[in-house]
Amino acid sequence: MIQFDKIDLATFLQNYWQKKPVLLRNALPDFESPISAEELAGLSLEEEIESRIVVQKAVDDYELKRGPFSEDDYTELPEEKWTLLVQGCDRLLPEVADILNDFDFLPRWRIDDIMISYATTGGNVGPHFDHYDVFLLQAAGQRHWQITSQDCFEDNYIQGVDLRLMKTFKVEEDFVLNPGDILYLPPKVGHHGIALDDQCMTFSVGYRSYRGQELWDSLGDHLSELSLFKELYLDPSMQPNLPPGEVTADAAQAARQLIESKLQDPKLLQTWFARFASQLDQAAAQQLPEPLTAEETPSLQEFIDALHSEHGLIKDAVCRFVYTDIDAQTQLYINGAIWENVNAPAEFIQLLANQYFLTIDDLMPYIDDNGVQALLFDLWKLQYLVFIE
Numbered sequence: 001m002i003q004f005d006k007i008d009l010a011t012f013l014q015n016y017w018q019k020k021p022v023l024l025r026n027a028l029p030d031f032e033s034p035i036s037a038e039e040l041a042g043l044s045l046e047e048e049i050e051s052r053i054v055v056q057k058a059v060d061d062y063e064l065k066r067g068p069f070s071e072d073d074y075t076e077l078p079e080e081k082w083t084l085l086v087q088g089c090d091r092l093l094p095e096v097a098d099i100l101n102d103f104d105f106l107p108r109w110r111i112d113d114i115m116i117s118y119a120t121t122g123g124n125v126g127p128h129f130d131h132y133d134v135f136l137l138q139a140a141g142q143r144h145w146q147i148t149s150q151d152c153f154e155d156n157y158i159q160g161v162d163l164r165l166m167k168t169f170k171v172e173e174d175f176v177l178n179p180g181d182i183l184y185l186p187p188k189v190g191h192h193g194i195a196l197d198d199q200c201m202t203f204s205v206g207y208r209s210y211r212g213q214e215l216w217d218s219l220g221d222h223l224s225e226l227s228l229f230k231e232l233y234l235d236p237s238m239q240p241n242l243p244p245g246e247v248t249a250d251a252a253q254a255a256r257q258l259i260e261s262k263l264q265d266p267k268l269l270q271t272w273f274a275r276f277a278s279q280l281d282q283a284a285a286q287q288l289p290e291p292l293t294a295e296e297t298p299s300l301q302e303f304i305d306a307l308h309s310e311h312g313l314i315k316d317a318v319c320r321f322v323y324t325d326i327d328a329q330t331q332l333y334i335n336g337a338i339w340e341n342v343n344a345p346a347e348f349i350q351l352l353a354n355q356y357f358l359t360i361d362d363l364m365p366y367i368d369d370n371g372v373q374a375l376l377f378d379l380w381k382l383q384y385l386v387f388i389e
Contacts, residue, residue: 002027002102002135002182009105012184017106018133021147021189023175024182028102031180033139033201034095037118040201043086044069050087050283053077054125054163062126064162081122083195089203090114091287091317096203101356103135103205108356109277109322113284115204119143119195126165127192132209135184136191138177141199145183146174148190166190215276222272223262233258270324271331271338278320279336287318288335289383300377307363311388313376314357319384323353332375334384343371357388 004012005025016022044051044067051067055078065073090097096114103111112132116139117125129152136145151168158165169190176196177183185191187209193202223229236250262268280288298306307313315321322333330346332339332353342349348366352358352375366372379385 001105003029013105016184016186018186020149021173021183021185023177024184026180027182028137028180031137031139033179033203034098035089035093035116037084037140037199037201040086040089040116040118041069041074041084043089043092044084045071048287049092052085054083054085054123056081056122056124056126060158060161060165062161062163062165080120081124083117083119083123083125085115085117085125087115088113088283088287089116091284094314094317097317097356099137099203100205106207107277108354109320110207112206112208112281115206117202117204119200119202120198121195121200123195123200124193126161126163127169127190128163128165129188129190130185130206131187133184133186133207135182135205136177136193137203137205138179138181138201139203140179140201142176142178142196143193143200143202144174144176144196146171146192147183147185148172149188150190152188152190218276218279219272222275228268229262231258231261267326270326274322274324274331274333275336275338278322278333280318280320284318285335289316289318289386291382292380297381300373303377303380304367304373306387307367307376308360310360312357312359312361312363313380313385314388316384316386321353323349334379339375342375344369344375345371348372359388 001009002024003026005027007016007022012022043049044053047068049068051069053065053067053069053073055063055065057063090100090113096116099114100108100111127146146169148170149172150170151166156167158167169192175181175183183191233255236248236254242248320335323330324333325331325346330349332342332349344352345366348369351362355362363372363376376385
């Protein structure tokens with residue numbers, strides 16, 4: 001787990017998380033980046049990987065380029081003041097995904113992805129604010145950060161620029177980050193980071209943000225998909241001589257009461273939100289592994305025999321596993337789906353959802369359970385779990 005320097009975890013969660021920024025010096029001591037700038041550039045050449053390059057041409061003049069890039073694109077860049085950003089690196093490199101284990105003091109399902117940026121001296125993406133929580137881990141080199149809580153509203157941006165940059169940016173604090181330092185920023189805190197050398201790499205551990213409209217739409221989809229809202233609207237008491245074209249306040253109130261009857265169902269809400277929390281975004285869904293074909297699939301017993309000789313199982317980095325306890329039963333959800341007919345013990349389902357990988361020592365207490373065997377075999381056939389190399 002990351003180190004909290006002058007505060008402890010409880011203080012961070014109570015006073016800082018989603019409330020105000022904090023600089024954590026030496027949060028990951030002796031940190032070394034698991035990827036080089038050249039390897040990051042190599043990822044940006046791939047068609048299926050989301051990447052961008054931002055070049056600063058003048059004070060308020062930035063150019064945004066979108067990947068995939070070619071090697072020629074890099075030869076045409078200036079020597080200074082450009083930044084490469086590659087999205088979803090935790091889904092691409094197990095060594096990067098391992099970093100998420102240092103952030104397990106927060107629910108894993110809240111994490112969006114790890115974006116990695118490399119910048120030459122002076123490289124930056126301009127002053128801006130985001131709508132999500134982020135831990136900015138300095139992985140190599142140095143970066144000068146300036147932050148502000150002022151003027152972080154939608155209309156405060158420079159017109160005519162590809163990036164959504166803040167027009168007014170009043171610096172309240174500034175820091176120079178070294179490798180292993182982390183700057184935590186809650187939503188809607190303006191920040192501007194400038195690379196101080198040609199080795200500057202920053203890992204942005206970003207967390208999902210949920211707008212109310214997104215939640216509302218998702219709940220409606222859940223109700224519709226599972227046919228859970230078939231109750232009929234009933235009119236309020238009708239009064240004589242009502243104007244035929246008027247929708248009365250009482251009629252709207254009757255509709256509200258019908259909707260609220262569903263919102264008062266805790267089991268329904270818990271089931272829906274577990275699905276929502278484990279759902280993949282469109283980019284991640286396209287990166288799901290290919291399941292094994294019938295020709296590639298051995299028998300269940302052959303799989304269990306092989307498992308005994310392996311180090312264990314590890315989740316595909318794209319997949320999201322969560323569980324929730326409803327009516328004294330532990331239910332498993334994977335990638336937005338309710339995992340039906342799971343006969344594994346509750347403590348195993350929790351173990352499976354909580355841990356990024358399961359060693360053979362983790363598995364041994366459950367390995368002879370028929371429900372556990374069936375669950376692991378199904379997930380392995382989908383390649384949601386693979387053998388640890």
